[in-house]
Amino acid sequence: MRRALITGGAGFVGSTLADHLLDLGVEVAILDDFRTGRREFVVDALARGAELFEGDVLDDATLAAAMAGADVVFHLQANADVRHGLEHPRLDLRENAVSTSNVLEAMRAAGCRRIAFSSTGSVYGEPEVVPTPETAPFPVQTSLYGASKVAAEGLISAYAHGFDFAATIFRFVSLLGERYTHGHVIDFYRQLRADPTRLAVLGDGRQEKSYLYIQDCVDAMMTAVEHQGDTAGTDIYNLGTDATVVVDESVALITSHLGVDPVIEKAGGRRGWAGDSPLIHLDTTKIRSLGWRPTLTIPEAIARTLDWLDSEPAIALPAETVAS
Numbered sequence: 001m002r003r004a005l006i007t008g009g010a011g012f013v014g015s016t017l018a019d020h021l022l023d024l025g026v027e028v029a030i031l032d033d034f035r036t037g038r039r040e041f042v043v044d045a046l047a048r049g050a051e052l053f054e055g056d057v058l059d060d061a062t063l064a065a066a067m068a069g070a071d072v073v074f075h076l077q078a079n080a081d082v083r084h085g086l087e088h089p090r091l092d093l094r095e096n097a098v099s100t101s102n103v104l105e106a107m108r109a110a111g112c113r114r115i116a117f118s119s120t121g122s123v124y125g126e127p128e129v130v131p132t133p134e135t136a137p138f139p140v141q142t143s144l145y146g147a148s149k150v151a152a153e154g155l156i157s158a159y160a161h162g163f164d165f166a167a168t169i170f171r172f173v174s175l176l177g178e179r180y181t182h183g184h185v186i187d188f189y190r191q192l193r194a195d196p197t198r199l200a201v202l203g204d205g206r207q208e209k210s211y212l213y214i215q216d217c218v219d220a221m222m223t224a225v226e227h228q229g230d231t232a233g234t235d236i237y238n239l240g241t242d243a244t245v246v247v248d249e250s251v252a253l254i255t256s257h258l259g260v261d262p263v264i265e266k267a268g269g270r271r272g273w274a275g276d277s278p279l280i281h282l283d284t285t286k287i288r289s290l291g292w293r294p295t296l297t298i299p300e301a302i303a304r305t306l307d308w309l310d311s312e313p314a315i316a317l318p319a320e321t322v323a324s
Contacts, residue, residue: 002026002027002071003069003071003072004021005029005067005070005073005112006018006021006028006029006030006031006073007066007074007076007077008031009028009030009037009045009076010032010039010042011032011038011041011077012041012179013076013218014032014074014076015030015038016218018042018050019045022050028045028049029066030042030045030046030051031062031063031077032052032054033054033055033056036181057106060106063103064106064109067106067109067112070112071112071114072112072114073107073112073115074115075100075115079091079096079145086274089144092145093144093151096145096148097155100117100151101155104159108159108163113166113230113232114165114225115156115166115168116169116221116224116225117156117169118172119149119152119171119172119236120172121282122143122145122146122149122280123138123141124138124146124280124282125141130279130281131242131281131283132238132281132282133282133285133286134283138150142277144275145275153236156169160232160233160234161233164232166228166230166233168235168237169234169236170237171236171238172239173240173241173282174211174280175212175214175217176212176213176214176298176305177215177301177305178305179214179308180309181315184250185309188254189254189258189306190318192260195262196262197260197262197263198263199251199255200267201265202276203267203270203276203278205246206246206247207246207276208244208245208278208279208280209246209247209279209280210298211298211301212239212294213304216296217239219292220294223290224237224287238282238284239282241284243297244280245298245299250302251264253299253303257306258306
């Protein structure tokens with residue numbers, strides 16, 4: 001790996017990956033439109049020689065410029081707002097599936113054959129097999145986000161088969177850690193910093209999910225990509241921990257860490273929103289077979305995330321809260 005393009009390179013995962021690749025001596029190109037990515041996340045990377053291309057992967061000229069010279073693409077740009085997907089029904093299709101098609105065509109034109117793609121454990125919908133292995137059959141899809149990632153995976157696999165691409169696909173659980181800006185921990189954090197006496201929880205509090213620390217995620221990604229190398233075909237890996245936590249347990253960890261004792265107000269129901277799977281627990285035997293292991297437990301990752309949010313009020317809290 002000589003030069004890597006990271007789409008969504010100013011985001012949570014992308015910027016962390018950029019730093020890691022630079023540590024390894026890899027040239028890095030970052031493509032981001034900064035709708036959700038943050039400039040402060042890539043300041044260090046740019047100071048160390050990473051090249052920034054500001055724009056969207058749907059902009060052919062910008063994408064082609066960013067792709068020049070790359071021998072591997074980490075395609076991370078996506079719309080990850082599962083909760084509000086039904087409010088914008090075509091957004092996931094455009095940002096997750098159509099954008100992936102554009103990246104694949106740009107790769108083909110540039111002669112770049114290696115792609116690593118951030119998919120999601122949501123592609124399993126509400127599976128019958130738990131923990132869920134990569135070989136589990138796909139059920140009926142329950143979210144537009146998950147469905148759009150299935151479509152993107154299909155496109156990547158077809159290019160790998162038809163054009164001899166080397167494709168590595170990662171099905172993530174939710175991620176935690178430094179530069180985290182989206183998900184239940186920051187939602188709860190913001191609520192409790194605004195009013196430590198009450199906390200509104202979507203669903204019944206019994207939803208059960210797995211989480212993974214961001215540095216462990218990047219290490220797993222690199223382990224899989226290096227294992228595949230230039231070998232044509234598609235390899236798929238679940239990335240997560242072997243443990244899970246229910247929302248009630250997560251709430252207890254967060255409130256204890258912040259030193260508050262709020263009244264918990266639950267909306268009720270098995271799902272927090274339409275498309276929210278009440279149980280996500282992935283079988284990670286395959287990535288572990290390559291020697292990878294997570295370094296942090298879920299409670300440790302939650303604590304690390306809360307400490308980082310405390311250290312970054314401009315990111316963690318709304319502007320009016322910081323100003324006050």
